[in-house]
Structure formats: structure tokens, C-alpha cells
């Protein structure tokens with residue numbers, strides 16, 4: 001059995017090497033590649049992913065997984081070997097269930113749809129993407145049907161990024177959260193808005209970048225195994241456990257952009273850097289799910305990076321970096337500015353309190369569309385109506401409404417958004433557990449010390465990679481099921497203090 005496991009590992013690592021090479025090409029495309037390289041790069045990426053797919057779906061891998069089943073069953077569920085075989089089998093079954101002809105049809109449709117969207121959004125022209133979106137919905141339903149036995153048609157689509165989570169439980173969680181958030185947004189936005197003009201001054205880019213790098217070095221991002229470069233849409237990428245990179249972007253007239261996206265991506269990266277090195281190249285050498293991943297970017301960005309304690313330490317340094325801009329701005333004013341809550345149209349610009357309402361709305365629309373309760377052509381009106389009732393303002397056009405996110409134009413309808421809010425919910429529950437285990441964490445944050453928190457996350461979460469599902473992790477780490485209670489308590493306490501209610 002040992003020999004078969006080694007053979008499986010060897011084959012999986014080869015597949016991983018191809019994916020990692022593709023990731024490097026993609027990183028280069030998004031950072032330094034001249035535009036003239038675009039066409040060939042697209043071809044190279046698809047060649048690599050085709051070879052990786054062929055290698056991975058080879059019958060020999062299926063045979064090894066079958067042969068290894070009794071061995072896997074003889075081992076404890078949480079052993080490294082059983083986990084590796086289990087996760088590899090899950091990935092394998094996912095890859096072989098969809099026929100190659102469907103994968104090709106889906107991807108060629110999506111590239112047309114994405115193209116149409118890049119023109120439709122600036123033109124505010126939903127009608128031009130309508131036929132594409134209708135086809136995407138049909139293809140999304142067909143995709144789900146390759147995975148029969150689901151309780152809800154969105155379940156297999158959700159499993160793509162949040163394996164182990166299902167509509168029934170997510171819907172329940174989100175409904176409860178929405179009931180708490182809608183009145184909270186009203187309580188806050190009925191008051192005069194925070195003044196964030198101090199953030200919208202001229203901030204030279206070089207100093208912004210240097211400050212951000214200094215912050216994430218202190219948080220624990222390892223520059224021996226990572227680096228940061230500039231891009232249009234920030235992301236984290238990994239070529240191996242020894243090379244986990246982040247990208248960022250900046251605005252010279254808004255201090256928030258580079259700083260918080262840098263902290264966000266470093267949260268994703270610290271998760272990957274914390275995975276056990278002996279998992280290298282295998283299917284368990286990655287974050288558990290998109291929700292768990294997002295819990296880490298959000299924990300560092302919001303629960304740490306937008307906390308008062310964090311800025312008690314860093315604000316004097318920020319003032320010293322930008323004395324002209326911030327010399328006369330108090331810590332209190334700065335803290336209010338970076339936590340400004342407002343009714344706004346764009347999800348990616350939304351604050352902590354309103355953000356999840358943007359997400360839950362999209363999640364509900366995905367279910368309505370897949371269930372056939374909402375027609376694609378009625379989506380813009382449904383969007384305006386729901387937006388008005390949840391967030392309290394009405395988008396005046398589709399550009400800032402249903403056309404704003406690329407997700408439905410570049411992938412399936414279903415499973416695209418839940419991870420963002422699941423991540424927020426988990427982030428508070430995990431932080432609670434960390435502080436319970438180490439009550440000194442909040443005061444350490446005030447002194448710019450993050451080793452205890454980082455070490456706890458590494459020990460309890462990061463090192464396991466993809467061995468466990470999100471629910472298994474939450475049970476193991478926090479001793480309870482996923483719950484919105486810590487997150488709502490966190491928001492109420494932080495914003496109750498800021499807005500006195």
C-alpha cells in the first residue's frame with residue numbers, strides 16, 4: 001500500500017506542478033507582461049490546464065484511488081494519509097464527472113459572455129448580456145446535474161468552492177444575519193456620516209507601499225517565502241509553499257486602497273504559508289475552502305487591521321510617515337474614518353456592516369434563478385427592489401446594479417458569493433476562540449505584537465491545509481458549529497461604540 005500511496009503522490013505532484021506553472025504565467029500576465037503577450041499567454045494557459053486535466057483524469061489515478069480505499073478506511077479520518085487520499089478522490093471525482101465536451105462548451109461560452117460584459121458594463125447595457133446570462137443559467141443547471149443526489153440544485157455549484165456547505169444551512173445562517181444587519185444599517189446611517197476626508201488627500205505611492213510592507217511584516221507575512229507586486233485587481237497566488245505571493249494596487253488620493261488590500265491579501269497568504277511543509281505539492285497543501293480562506297483575509301484586514309488597538313500602535317508611525325496629511329488628525333478621527341459606514345452601491349467598496357447585505361442578496365438571487373422563481377430578464381428590477389429594501393438606496397442604472405460584478409459573466413450562476421459572508425462569520429468565531437485561549441491577544445495587538453494570534457491560527461487552522469472541511473474545522477477549533485452570534489456581537493459592540501447606540 002505504501003508503494004501505491006507513493007505512486008499516487010508522485011502523480012498528484014506532477015499535476016500540481018503544471019497548475020503551479022500556470023499560476024506563474026497568470027501572475028506574470030497580471031503584473032509585468034506587456035499587452036502584446038496577451039494572445040499567446042491565453043493559449044499557453046489553456047494548453048497547460050488541458051495537460052493538467054488529462055494527467056489528473058488518467059484512469060491510472062482512478063485505479064490507485066480504488067486500490068487505496070481499504071488502506072484509507074483502515075486509518076484514522078484525520079491522519080495525513082487518509083486525508084490526502086480522501087481529498088484527492090473528491091477532486092478526481094469532480095474532474096471526471098463532467099464530460100470534456102461540456103467543459104469545453106462551458107468555457108467557450110464563458111469567454112464570449114465575459115467579453116460581452118466588458119462592453120456592456122460601461123455602456124450600461126444589460127440587454128446585450130441578457131442572452132449570454134440566460135445561457136449561463138442553463139449551463140449552470142446542466143453542470144449541477146452532473147452531480148446527482150443533491151438536496152438543492154445550487155449544492156454542487158457551492159461545493160466547487162465551499163465543499164461541505166449546503167444551501168439549507170447557508171440560507172438559514174444568512175437569513176438570521178440579514179435580520180440583524182438591516183436594522184443595524186438603519187441605526188447607523190440615520191446618524192451623520194463619519195468624516196473620511198483625512199483619508200482622501202495626496203498620499204505618495206512609495207510611502208504608502210513601504211508602510212503597508214512594514215505592517216504585514218509585523219503581522220507575520222514571511223518575505224523569505226513571498227513578495228508583493230502591483231496589479232489591477234489584487235490577489236494572492238502560490239507556486240509552492242515556499243513561494244506565496246501577493247499583489248496590491250494603490251490610489252494616491254485614497255489611503256485605504258493599498259493599505260487594506262495589502263493586509264487582506266497577506267491574510268490569505270499567511271494561511272498558505274502556514275500549511276505544513278511536508279504536504280507540499282499534494283491536494284491538501286491548500287486552504288480548506290473559499291469561506292475559510294476569506295475568514296483569514298477578513299480577520300487580518302478587519303478584526304485586526306480596522307481595530308482601535310491595532311491603530312494605537314500603528315497610528316503614530318503612520319503620522320510620522322505622513323506628517324502633513326495626518327499630523328493634525330486625532331487617532332479617534334482616523335479610526336472613525338477607516339470604519340465609516342454608508343449606504344453605497346458597490347459591493348467591493350462596502351464597509352463591514354453593509355457588505356454582507358450585498359452578498360446575501362446575490363446569494364438569494366442565485367437560488368431564485370436556479371430554482372426558476374426569477375427569470376434572468378427580471379433580474380435588474382428584482383435587484384433594484386431588493387437593494388432599496390435592504391440597503392436603503394436605489395441604483396439609478398444597471399452599471400452600478402446587476403452589471404457590477406464579473407462573477408456571473410465569468411463563471412456559473414450559483415456558488416459565486418457565499419464564501420465572502422461565510423468568511424466574515426467564521427472570522428469573528430475564530431477570533432473569539434483565539435482570545436479565549438489567549439486572553440492577552442488584544443493587549444498584544446495594541447503593542448504591535450501578533451505572534452500569539454498568528455501562532456494560534458497556524459497551530460489550529462493553517463497547518464492542516466485542506467485536510468478538513470469548513471464545518472469540521474469550526475468544530476475542532478471553536479468547539480461548536482458555525483454561528484453568526486460572535487460576528488453580530490462583534491459588529492454591535494464595535495459600531496455601537498462608534499455610533500453610540
Ligand code: ZN
Pocket residue numbers: 264268294297
Ligand atoms: Zn479575499
